[in-house]
Amino acid sequence: MKKQTTIKSLLQRISWLMLVLSIVPLIISVLIYTRYLFAYERSVGNISEANRIANDVEEKIMEEAWSLTYGQMTTAEFSQSNSVNRIKREITEIKKNTQTTQERANLNIVNRSLDNVDSYLEKIVANIEADAPFKENQELMVHVESATNLVHEILQDFVTIEIKLAANHSQQVRQAILLLSVIEAAIIATIIFFSRKTNTRLMRQVQQPMEEMIKMADALSDGKLNYRINSLPGNELQKLSTSMNEMADNLVVLLEENALKQYNLAQSEVRVLQAQITPHFIYNSLDAILVLEEMGESEKVKEMTYALSDFFRISLSQGQDWIPVEKEIKHINDYLIILQIRYGDALTYSIEIEEQIKNYSMLKMILQPLIENAVYHGTKLVRRTGKIVVQAFLDDQDFIHFYIIDNGKGITEKRLKEINAELKDGLDTEFQEGYGLFNVNKRLLLYYGKEAKIEITSIVDSGTTVHVIIPTRKKGGSEDV
Template structure:
């Protein structure tokens, strides 16, 4: 006959059971979340390292190789500290922290691109021992620049993969929390069955923090990345909550940095575009003003001075990204007046803008680069009088700007290449046709696919460029 257990033994067995029920799931949860946190930290580290490598690719590769090509860096010194070897070592270091085939595949592509860079580097070294090495290496550097851009794009693709993995780990963590919460709920029921007086303690110290973590995981899964929890007293749950808070902070920071990066990219593009107004344009304009004064053509000198002043005032626009159609038209009119005075009878222009369209807001400096292209790559190469026409029309939802010229135009193969580059959008190659591709990129960054550029051209007859942007009555807020 089985001996009856004493009250002390019953409580002892119950306590052991409760201890087992409490410790085993907790131990499993710690292992589970420690692994998840470790994988997440590896992912964040990979993102940071990939961004550092991308920065090195963008800022150092071309500069270092050009230094070798131009002789500013000694060949022996460069071979001992090659930027290509540094990039390969950095990629191998990231490979050690990868766990998926997608990560490994993209890094293998990056390594193959680095192999291509190394081959170009070897050709540069070989050319340096031959005559006319600079011209040969100059051609190689064009290929190096393309390969470098490709490597930078691959690294950004790797960053996107890592961010997706981080999001996936977050979802896995949320699912694990649901399972763990159910297990802990069962533990609470068993513990309440054996020890009623521990109900309040368990509710305050375990159940409520778990419920909060579940709510937080659901909020994060809905995209509410601003949701945060206060740290509970229980050390394990405090560590888990702290990790979730940090994970949400890291995701928020990464998203904000990506948005800020796109905005700064757009800002830098307009600053670079403003810089395209070369010193030669300023010098030639000032020389023309001086010449007009010397010839006592005071009215023309005054007109040109006012046009030049107004042109630069609108270019700056007190740092604003958006100006009215009327101001944008005044900007190109000032530019054309300056060129008209300089070229005399060799250039004429016409601008047609309906009054009802002048108050719409548009992105500034989208027409001046197109006018500049029309003059310097179009009408400048013909013997007849150059003619530039700018028309502004509208549809129900869009404004349409048309810049046409009677210049040299483009051959069919050149036109096709320009159209293909425009189709690439923000990935356009700026090595040629900078103004046109820059305007296209800025339109896409600010307006999205609602805006666009179309180019039509016929060799020896002229070119027509059409810019379409959505109507905006009010000044859109800057990012």
């Protein structure tokens, strides 16, 4: 069975190949250039030093010899400044930097000639110390001059040899550069070949599978949940694509299950909310009608009966979840009429609605539970006349804003933080108090998503404001009544 190539091993192999192809020529170039450069520098250094020594032989040695012969320098002074010994040491140093036997043989001749010069100078010193005739020293100076000239000539020959060696090294450097250029060209061609081959392999094993997975991700984000990836090369991406296909399958199942669950939950919560409101509200309203009838308030009986009938007609809405905004406003108006008749002067209200929002639809029974909270948990708990203000307008981002404002007892700062925190928890809220408020919040999130929200502000003993924000929905759809 053929072993699968992983992306990691493929990239490592490419990295090592590129590293070797880039480093090996560099190392070779450095070694060759360094070798020839050092050889060339040694030759140039030998040339410079040999020229200097040749000048010293011609000038210093002869100058010291004549000064000694004519008595311008004592034998003791000559022994201290004898240039021959210094030049012989310098020749030895040059010899260390030589590379060929020809160079060393030439320098050996220079040393022997310097030995002859040194021997003649020692004889001159001996003659001076023995007070020998001046003529003998003159004859020795002839030999010194001849030997010195020979040393100068040999050093010049050495310079010529070094120049030829330097030229040879220069030629070798040029040849090395040419050879390395050919090698570099071959390496570049090899890199291009392997790069194209590697790119093709990466395209087949990495890029194309990645593009397939990106297409799948885009398709899933666009809601095309049936999109699947076909077979991919046997590497990590195959496992990843299989996991994405399985994830998409699970997503479809989960979405279907969640949709059914949320639908049932929403329906259940609507029924629970309706069941919560209906019994005690009906009983109290009917009791109020009886009392009004006994008091002879037939007009109020008629008004309250019509309002109660209209209230329940809109609450049912033939089983529809969505109603026009104007019907939701009519629903809360009927509710407030009933409450105002029941409580008399203890409750007042006003409704301020922009005309343009009546052309939109909204989820029904959103405002009534909030107004009920405002009355039973707000205005009923203060001695002053309770007031409920309902406002609604449309903003520039096509969101409808509802405000339910009361002048009731208000909410403490601590409790207000808890309520707003639970509202932000959304569907995860496990409410114990304020059933109507949190039920409305859940229904908003179930039907509208995170675009809808409820915000509450309050001042103790001054009142509370409930701010409801929902996205717009044009009137006239199949869900409207």
